[in-house]
Amino acid sequence: MLIKMKAKIKTSLPGPKSSKILNKLKKLNGGYYDPYPYVHSNKGDGCYFYDIDGNLFLDFACQVASNPLGYNYSELISIVKKYSTYPVKYAGQDFAIKEHAELLEELLTITPHDLNAAFLINSGAEAVENAIKICMRGREKAKFGLAFEHSFHGRTLGALSLTHSKEIYTKNYLKIPNQTLSYNENVGEELNSLLKSYSSEEIAFVIIEPVQGEGGYNIASKEMLKDLRKITRENEIPLISDEVQSGVGRTGKWWAIENFDVKPDVISAAKALQVGATIANKKMFPESGAISSTWGGGALIDLALGKKIIQIIKKEKLLNNINKQGTYLRKRLNEISLHNVRGLGLMNAFDLNNKEERNNLIIECLKNGLVLLGCGKKSIRVIPPYIIKKEEIDEGVSIIEKAYKKISKKGFKHTGLICKYMSCGEHPT
Amino acid sequence: MLIKMKAKIKTSLPGPKSSKILNKLKKLNGGYYDPYPYVHSNKGDGCYFYDIDGNLFLDFACQVASNPLGYNYSELISIVKKYSTYPVKYAGQDFAIKEHAELLEELLTITPHDLNAAFLINSGAEAVENAIKICMRGREKAKFGLAFEHSFHGRTLGALSLTHSKEIYTKNYLKIPNQTLSYNENVGEELNSLLKSYSSEEIAFVIIEPVQGEGGYNIASKEMLKDLRKITRENEIPLISDEVQSGVGRTGKWWAIENFDVKPDVISAAKALQVGATIANKKMFPESGAISSTWGGGALIDLALGKKIIQIIKKEKLLNNINKQGTYLRKRLNEISLHNVRGLGLMNAFDLNNKEERNNLIIECLKNGLVLLGCGKKSIRVIPPYIIKKEEIDEGVSIIEKAYKKISKKGFKHTGLICKYMSCGEHPT
Secondary structure (H helix, E strand, O other): OOOOOOOEOOOOOOOHHHHHHHHHHHHHEOOOOOOOOOEEEEEEEEOEEEEOOOOEEEEOOHHHHOOOOOEOOHHHHHHHHHOOOOOOEOOOOOOEOHHHHHHHHHHOOOOOOOOOEEEEEOOHHHHHHHHHHHHHHOOOOOOEEEEEOOOOOOOOHHHHHOOOOOHHHOOOOOOOOEEEEOOOOOHHHHHHHHHHHOOHHHEEEEEEOOEOOOOOOOEOOHHHHHHHHHHHHHOOOOEEEEOOOOOOOOOOOOOHHHHHOOOOOEEEEOHHHOOEEEEEOHHHOOOOOOOOOOOOOOEHHHHHHHHHHHHHHHHOOHHHHHHHHHHHHHHHHHHOOOEEEEEEOOEEEEEOOOHHHHHHHHHHHHHOOEEOEEEOOOEEEEOOOOOOOHHHHHHHHHHHHHHHHHHHOOOOOOOOHHHHHOOOOOOOO | OOOOOOOEOOOOOOOHHHHHHHHHHHHHEOOOOOOOOOEEEEEEEEOEEEEOOOOEEEEOOHHHHOOOOOEOOHHHHHHHHHOOOOOOEOOOOOOEOHHHHHHHHHHOOOOOOOOOEEEEEOOHHHHHHHHHHHHHHOOOOOOEEEEEOOOOOOOOHHHHHOOOOOHHHOOOOOOOOEEEEOOOOOHHHHHHHHHHHOOHHHEEEEEEOOEOOOOOOOEOOHHHHHHHHHHHHHOOOOEEEEOOOOOOOOOOOOOHHHHHOOOOOEEEEOHHHOOEEEEEOHHHOOOOOOOOOOOOOOEHHHHHHHHHHHHHHHHOOHHHHHHHHHHHHHHHHHHOOOEEEEEEOOEEEEEOOOHHHHHHHHHHHHHOOEEOEEEOOOEEEEOOOOOOOHHHHHHHHHHHHHHHHHHOOOOOOOOOHHHHHOOOOOOOO
């Protein structure tokens, strides 16, 4: 990027070309729930992207943390261009490709010591499913799993049974047996109390997000995680750190749980990695046939991108940038008196007074070219690419500041086309 | 393809280059279970592919039905080459791309009348999860789902709870509540009997594979499916046709269930489509937020390939070829006196006397360059690409015939490196 870019919205949102495609999606997509009021073009650079109507946006939502290096990073483009054969997706557990072995090898250079094997699969939800499956397999007396209030672990029914962030995700769906712990310092007491009613063998696993994602960007306390690790270790209950959103550098360390000096038995990852991964000690993985997936370990381009992303983060020392810019971002957000500014690295959020105000701020920012994403009941995520620079943070915060002033005026209400088109990121994972 | 290709194995299997990568996978892949003894190169044409050691194979396994048009189909290569930007994977439910709308539009031209909306996702398992989720959402009194003996619906815990093909897939895993029906003409009686113990509202859904995949390529009878549809319709229980393996042309019709003149309420698809899809009437899909997925509807290249694959099947009238070559293939397999030759279109199988013999035949064929895949207890799938020609069937059947003679000799036993490397497709989905 040679010329400094700056967000610029030229049309009403959605623009005419985007409207056409969004209306088609509304009609044909069974899962439709008001996507953002634009359609991506393939043009973009760094933290900025163009929609198909020529509007230029600054992206602090990063494809829900799936785009860690921004748009059109040259070394990643080279990877995509390298693949010009078909198929691009093999049945990778049966019919091997070298990209499978290569991503495993690269991934296992950054995992905590002893977590020396991984199973690669199609999504974060599937990575969580396999995390709980490898815990259950060796525990024939297991009766239920343990997860936390406000948790989000994915949309497949195993992961979803452990998800407690919003009722709409789970209503009327059949569940696997599970119980819920509080996401605070009471966890030790609660777990000990459970262990009076159940033998440790009856508890299949405990799964926790060290930083909760969709449920509100809540950060665990060190004490809570240390208690949890101590009791689960003493009772030989496997502990899963679900890092689908927080892993692979987002928090300024390779793994979110490393911020708490705690070592889990299993890590689930996906988003920034481009493929799902369940990571554990080789001995924790069950016998042949117990886990699998047709496309798992077979998606050529995604596997090659995942490997290159880890290599770029290393080579460009991006963990340093994530920590440096994260600190600066929180300082700037605090300066404009936003509530409950919090975060680790570039996984940050702040609160508004209520849901309506939150949605107003997201819409107002978007009208000025800044993409933000909701979470929890009244929070906004701020999750820019790892490559972000100080001046881009300044641009984004300046848009937030102006928008915050505007929507804080008494009686402020959004009107117009845009309101019909977006649910303000209320449901994304 | 101008020059006639012919399978040719030049090295021991696995060859030296493949060995190196397979050994790495064995060490690092937590889900490792003896993949086939070769590693794919990107070279190949039609039904043939080269491994990285220069061996040329004839593929009657088709990436477990995921590669419907064979290797390096020129129009599909053009699609892959077209994408040379990053990211290639968007958070497609929140941040729209045009490829999402375009695949939906193309897919819905081939679905049964009234099944006019779809939700696109990352895998077949996830497509099944969403199929059962959309059935459950409107049924608050639902207590359990119904699936069939020998079924395979996927590896995530919702789909897996409904899977009964092999115990190793499910042992010790927590399940959602479910009951099992027989895969034969007793189904009407069994279902009516269940409806004496439970109200129809307590049954969340019935899910069936019209042709069972991993469980043994068992073909439902028309009577069985008609009874099932009649009783489920009368009792307003949603009927799901799981066509992850059998859909998108494999059986000679777009959808396997069309061979039985029965219309389901929901279809799940994936493999040949390159993305997962849950297809139903728009009215069956629940309210906004009830189903979603970060990457669902966002994988640019896979979505574009899925659309193009449907277009090529139409343009080249491949359903005709599937039916014609399928009939010829079964005739040839019957001529060499294989047991229980069965199939629809190019979804075919035959039986050996036992598992050992089955595995012997797969290994012996592979040594001669033909890739086959097991299923059930003692069956072998024969699932070549839709573009296969008579002479390629002749070549494959000739390899099977020679191998069958060899392994049928008393006391035949495989030895050597190859036996350490392959589980003969016992576990693939």
